[in-house]
Amino acid sequence: MAVSETHRIQTKDLDTPPRLLLGPGPSNAHPRVLRALSNRQVGHLDPTFIDLMNEVQELLRYAWQTDNKVAIPVSGTGSAAMEAAIANTVEPGDHVLVGCNGYFGERMVDMASRYGAQVHRMDKPWGESFDLAEIRTAMEAARPAVLGLIHAETSTGARQPLEGVAELCAEFDCLLIVDTVTSLGGVPLFIDEWGIDVAYSGTQKCLSCPPGIGPLTLGPRALDKLERRSTPVPNWYLDMSLVGKYWGSQRTYHHTAPINMNYGFREALRLVAEEGLEQRWDRHAANAQLFWDGLENMGLSCHVDASIRLPSLTTVRVPEGVDAGAVARHLLNTYNIEIAGGLGQLAGKVWRIGLMGFNSRPENVRLLLSALQETIQK
């Protein structure tokens, strides 16, 4: 049989422009993380990789402030970790209450529906968050087995306060799943103190690791629900009763871990441990404040109230008469700076600007403010 040459195209050496990624993610990886990615490989069952898996889990527990046994990177992006959170804890027929105040709440509704949940929505305009009284009212109506909230809404830049929610969940005998994609490593977050049963995140935001691996943690109540399931998890790849045995003490083969991504993720978590969580949170807060002050000086305003505004992601209102897309394109083409537009309710109305992880630095704030001012005045 003859080999067809149809798709044997000529390509050039990889040569990407030097982008400064100040959108909603990915953010630029830390140079140490990029170097770790290209480290020579060992096998996924090699004793040295097993040691590395232990370190990754332990460092992830620190970043998340949890003693949970299960704190692992899922072998997919943050969206896969999100689906793992849902797939393992939601059983067909379960009532699931989801806070819908942005794009990722909507996604949780979609995912929970696919796993057979009876989904109840708790709606709020994009950019706001829920208070305890609102959550209580919704829980009284829905009597959910699972409550899903987005700690850091990447589509709006709003932070969902979580203090007190676990007590409500205990009262209603309900699991608490929290999306921490844009908060882990950049915004105060205490999995155990706040009584969060399940959390997931991405690596390409405040952890400064390329996308491709998705942190997930399951607490004892979530593991208990998983063990008591009457049907197998309907997702083989993300079934934590199988994956957990690979990352646990048994090391039973499930799938081949993404070895080099784990190298990079370990390095990203080491950087968190070296800097210290408080210092890292303070740095994100200080650089965000510098940015917000600069915006105010330029006469620009933020979409989200300061009390719940994420330091990692700011939604900036597009002034009257300004073409949001044209500004973003100019920043990209002239200055190699990537920012993003709004989604859903906020499409065309805001820019989404991230100062995450390694990118949360005063020099990036200064450059961005200056480039933004020049672009808008053009």
Place this chain on the structure above:
Amino acid sequence: MAVSETHRIQTKDLDTPPRLLLGPGPSNAHPRVLRALSNRQVGHLDPTFIDLMNEVQELLRYAWQTDNKVAIPVSGTGSAAMEAAIANTVEPGDHVLVGCNGYFGERMVDMASRYGAQVHRMDKPWGESFDLAEIRTAMEAARPAVLGLIHAETSTGARQPLEGVAELCAEFDCLLIVDTVTSLGGVPLFIDEWGIDVAYSGTQKCLSCPPGIGPLTLGPRALDKLERRSTPVPNWYLDMSLVGKYWGSQRTYHHTAPINMNYGFREALRLVAEEGLEQRWDRHAANAQLFWDGLENMGLSCHVDASIRLPSLTTVRVPEGVDAGAVARHLLNTYNIEIAGGLGQLAGKVWRIGLMGFNSRPENVRLLLSALQETIQK
């Protein structure tokens, strides 16, 4: 709230041993692929990344010898691509016939069951493959909507001949899903000529790219079945009706692609296109023959008949009185060579030895034969 220091462990710079990975995978990545991994990032919707996505798809079509519109890397390992193949084409109640002659056939049974299929098994001892008459008999009994076969069984080293199977599938109006994890880029494989509707693979075998991304292709008949589904794909992350829009001309956001893994994968596929498929297949065949001749000279025998023996993966019978695990450990600890033992029916009975991609070189064969001889004689 005070940050707990409990899990803030001290760690060292990454320093992995210089392993030669001659097991069933991962194999060593090509140095050019490792370098590409650490290339600086662009955003996942950056125009330059969109161009890269086009190149990746086109190069993958060449490697797979297909004109399929959908030929993409799934954002997970080969196991995720396997699940994507099943999740998108199997509907609840579908009759699915699976060739079970090794570990990965068993996995397909498990996955298809989770998606609600009525699974029919076609069994054969591990290390053998099915002939057309056997497949016809099983199809007459099962009348399947989907037939799943493992082209290259990583657990046994057996190749499943595929010529003529598509004609059978056409007769029974049945989709053909083929596992090409250990064949893509190393063993002759013609998706279109052989009439394969769905195929998936891994990157860490004959493509010499680290694990973390999973090639998948869907032909027109498979896409047609996907479009005609009466229920949504019960897996959000792997739903190709959504993922396809991101990789297709619409570029609709679904999840953030693993950017750096795509850099590496592109480089791996470029290496295939540069070398040429026939040359690559010939190289794998020649080095495997060199290895098999050497084994014979040492008095060792192969588990799989030469007519269906994979050049990428050889199962070598463990001689009477030899401790298979002790030999593997000695090779690892003394020579930094990784090989693996058998799984399932072949546990303790064979070693699994891979000569894949970049690792399929005469110097590796010579070293391995010499080290193996020394170890067994010890």
